[in-house]
Amino acid sequence: MIPRARHLLAVCLLGAALTACGAAGGERPAPAASRVSAPPSPARPPVLAPGPGGLTPVFEHGPRTRGKTVALTFDADMTADEGPRAASGEHFDNPGLIDALRTLKVPATVFMTGRWADEYPAEAAALGHDPQFEVANHSWSHYAFTADCYGLPTVDADGMRADVQRAYESLRAAGVPHAMPYFRFPGGCYDQRALRALSGLGVTAVQWDVVSGDAFATDADAVVKQVLDGVKPGSVVVMHCTRSAAPTTERVVRTVVPELRERGYRFVKVSELIGQAGNGR
Numbered sequence: 627m628i629p630r631a632r633h634l635l636a637v638c639l640l641g642a643a644l645t646a647c648g649a650a651g652g653e654r655p656a657p658a659a660s661r662v663s664a665p666p667s668p669a670r671p672p673v674l675a676p677g678p679g680g681l682t683p684v685f686e687h688g689p690r691t692r693g694k695t696v697a698l699t700f701d702a703d704m705t706a707d708e709g710p711r712a713a714s715g716e717h718f719d720n721p722g723l724i725d726a727l728r729t730l731k732v733p734a735t736v737f738m739t740g741r742w743a744d745e746y747p748a749e750a751a752a753l754g755h756d757p758q759f760e761v762a763n764h765s766w767s768h769y770a771f772t773a774d775c776y777g778l779p780t781v782d783a784d785g786m787r788a789d790v791q792r793a794y795e796s797l798r799a800a801g802v803p804h805a806m807p808y809f810r811f812p813g814g815c816y817d818q819r820a821l822r823a824l825s826g827l828g829v830t831a832v833q834w835d836v837v838s839g840d841a842f843a844t845d846a847d848a849v850v851k852q853v854l855d856g857v858k859p860g861s862v863v864v865m866h867c868t869r870s871a872a873p874t875t876e877r878v879v880r881t882v883v884p885e886l887r888e889r890g891y892r893f894v895k896v897s898e899l900i901g902q903a904g905n906g907r
């Protein structure tokens with residue numbers, strides 16, 4: 627677990643390069659004008675009940691006994707200071723991966739940073755308007771919400787709520803009409819202080835139980851094996867959607883999806899697992 631954690635950290639550090647999953651082309655109409663094509667507003671998405679004192683609840687995986695479901699999640703990382711890298715041609719998005727998910731008809735949840743949505747608004751909007759996907763919050767800055775998180779710069783406790791809210795504003799401005807009330811901490815790093823800082827926002831923090839190891843991986847087969855070895859009923863798999871920092875992910879998905887289906891798994895979005903969790907509302 628420690629090597630995996632380090633791996634993940636490294637990923638998040640270079641997170642600037644880790645962009646959200648881009649939608650192919652990004653030729654969708656401007657968000658504000660596309661109300662007509664927006665998916666119907668879903669009934670209130672399920673969330674977990676707050677913890678004691680209103681503490682932000684944390685979700686890691688779905689029920690193990692409700693059938694073979696698995697949620698693939700893709701972090702669309704871009705940090706606040708990575709604009710120059712994008713401007714110089716680094717690709718933080720991964721349209722090929724999104725195309726693969728569409729072709730394979732795999733529902734998926736994308737945890738998008740606000741900075742990424744600012745950089746790729748058309749791709750964000752395309753994802754936000756596609757009912758196959760749900761778009762959730764991965765902070766605006768992709769800075770850490772704890773003191774020690776893979777060397778990421780940190781957000782002050784006073785700035786945590788504002789960072790999450792700014793991300794929702796960026797998603798909305800980009801044209802994501804119904805961002806989910808789910809939040810993934812940058813690097814997956816959180817503590818009681820962070821959970822308290824976000825209390826009252828109504829978000830459920832979403833972690834994972836399977837680390838794909840796709841960040842900075844060059845050996846797709848190793849990532850495939852790690853996913854296939856790790857998935858259990860109700861699992862949440864964390865992957866990334868960026869050509870520059872997770873170059874094997876599309877190939878991994880094209881291999882893992884048919885194999886898991888062969889094993890009887892059905893792909894779902896995180897909201898379905900949270901809804902199954904029993905204390906969903």
Ligand SMILES: [Zn+2]
Pocket residue numbers: 638641701702703764768811812813
């Ligand atoms: Zn991240």
